[in-house]
Amino acid sequence: xxxxxxxxxxxxxxxxxxxxxxxxxxxxxxxxxxxxxxxxxxxxxxxxxxxxxxxxxxxxxxxxxxxxxxxxxxxxxxxxxxxxxxxxxxxxxxxxxxxxxxxxxxxxxxxxxxxxxxxxxxxxxxxxxxxxxxxxxxxxxxxxxxxxxxxxxxxxxxxxxxxxxxxxxxxxxxxxxxxxxxxxxxxxxxxxxxxxxx
Amino acid sequence: xxxxxxxxxxxxxxxxxxxxxxxxxxxxxxxxxxxxxxxxxxxxxxxxxxxxxxxxxxxxxxxxxxxxxxxxxxxxxxxxxxxxx
Numbered sequence: 653x654x655x656x657x658x659x660x661x662x663x664x665x666x667x668x669x670x671x672x673x674x675x676x677x678x679x680x681x682x683x684x685x686x687x688x689x690x691x692x693x694x695x696x697x698x699x700x701x702x703x704x705x706x707x708x709x710x711x712x713x714x715x716x717x718x719x720x721x722x723x724x725x726x727x728x729x730x731x732x733x734x735x736x737x738x739x740x741x742x743x744x745x746x747x748x749x750x751x752x753x754x755x756x757x758x759x760x761x762x763x764x765x766x767x768x769x770x771x772x773x774x775x776x777x778x779x780x781x782x783x784x785x786x787x788x789x790x791x792x793x794x795x796x797x798x799x800x801x802x803x804x805x806x807x808x809x810x811x812x813x814x815x816x817x818x819x820x821x822x823x824x825x826x827x828x829x830x831x832x833x834x835x836x837x838x839x840x841x842x843x844x845x846x847x848x849x850x
Numbered sequence: 851x852x853x854x855x856x857x858x859x860x861x862x863x864x865x866x867x868x869x870x871x872x873x874x875x876x877x878x879x880x881x882x883x884x885x886x887x888x889x890x891x892x893x894x895x896x897x898x899x900x901x902x903x904x905x906x907x908x909x910x911x912x913x914x915x916x917x918x919x920x921x922x923x924x925x926x927x928x929x930x931x932x933x934x935x
Binding site for chain 2: 655657659662663664705713722827
């Protein structure tokens with residue numbers, strides 16, 4: 653089960669609204685490399701994971717991603733506070749605003765709603781862990797692109813934190829993959845799925 | 851940064867150190883030195899959490915104190931805090 657703790661993993665305090673930037677950053681809320689997909693991917697993959705350490709790392713990283721989802725939601729929320737109708741139109745925020753006002757809804761920067769088709773749960777240990785390594789790099793790359801789009805230090809600071817977490821998670825998934833490969837039967841040269849092919 | 855935010859930051863730093871060690875231990879469960887460091891930061895987090903909650907209200911609903919009112923809905927929500935608040 654999960655229990656909520658009433659604080660952010662890393663503080664977000666944005667003074668200057670910027671709805672145009674919010675429309676880009678929301679992609680880490682509901683986009684193809686975003687925190688929602690990350691969390692559901694890891695928390696779902698762990699059920700078919702045969703190794704204890706890897707069950708642990710999938711559970712813990714999947715849980716941390718929920719905290720990151722909350723941070724990204726907070727960034728989007730704070731970037732869209734106290735807007736006038738004129739600011740909304742000038743920033744090109746009107747197409748989001750018409751459906752969601754300033755509510756936070758999981759979509760990609762392109763406007764597409766969140767889809768589970770952005771990630772995989774193959775039930776294959778090796779395939780899932782490679783997907784996870786790739787996912788961390790894709791999220792890191794998206795945060796790099798967000799950092800290229802803004803000079804606001806209030807935004808850059810928590811985005812840099814989130815970017816660094818992707819790097820740490822990549823490291824932990826790399827160790828998990830190594831642990832799994834060490835345990836494959838020595839006759840299993842082609843890395844058949846140890847969760848299914850016994 | 852006001853005193854509430856300063857204490858919350860102190861708590862978050864300790865919790866973050868514990869969390870990093872927690873995840874490291876998932877893939878290195880036999881590392882006793884890391885385990886000792888984890889216990890140190892975990893204890894520090896618990897101490898600071900108690901201090902914070904006694905002053906500024908609950909971080910988890912189960913820690914809500916007070917008999918007259920449900921404090922959980924009174925303490926600030928994290929996305930709403932701003933500098934100087």
